[in-house]
Amino acid sequence: MxxxxxxxxxxxxxxxxxxxxxxxxxxxxxxxxxxxxxxxxxxxxxxxxxxxxxxxxxxxxxxxxxxxxxxxxxxxxxxxxxxxxxxxxxxxxxxxxxxxxxxxxANANVKEQEKAFSTETKKDKKQINQLEKELRRKDKALAETAALLVLRKKANAIWGEAEDE
Structure with missing residues (x-):
């Protein structure tokens, strides 16, 4: 070296x-x-x-x-x-x-930036809540549909296929 x-x-x-x-x-x-x-x-x-x-x-x-x-x-x-x-x-x-x-x-607009950030954060939270609400609704609908399909299969297994008259 x-x-x-x-x-x-x-x-x-x-x-x-x-x-x-x-x-x-x-x-x-x-x-x-x-x-x-x-x-x-x-x-x-x-x-x-x-x-x-x-x-x-x-x-x-x-x-x-x-x-x-x-x-x-x-x-x-x-x-x-x-x-x-x-x-x-x-x-x-x-x-x-x-x-x-x-x-x-560099720090002149800090309050304006904080206000804009706060507004953006509120908007994002609102959108997240809407999306979560829609997701819960769709989960419930999916669970209901799955339950109906299971019941139909059980009913078909017990009584057989429905006959057309």
Missing amino acids: KHYSAQSKESALQKMMPPNNIAIAQLSIEMGIGESTLYNWRKQAIDKGHLVPGDGKNAEQWSSANKFSVVLETASLNQAELAEYCRGKGLYVEQVSAWRNACID
Whole structure:
């Protein structure tokens, strides 16, 4: 098992981070480090709370978690600091603002969603009750028909077939 220096690990992580966003497969070829090692390093960095997409995607294709991380990192920054942060990460201030607004709006319609869900639930319960009532009715009718057939067979066995006169 190869051991890599902290410097090469840090270099690889920097290349995975914005603005470079080099895909792990490409980075593996460039640096001569196994893909599994790079994936492991990326996982460790993410577990530590670092923003490391490393998937070769542009910022708009990042996962929600990565976008949310950027929003959290930039929440306390003023405009100048935000602009500097965005330049360092290869982002646009407008992207971060849009992501922030999306995070804020994520819970905006909770009451409306709960009301719609409640209405839908009531409607579903009503339909379930109707279907269960119809099923009970049909079960009773089926049981009655089965009883009549059994009685007819018993009557035929006792008295024989009915003769036509």
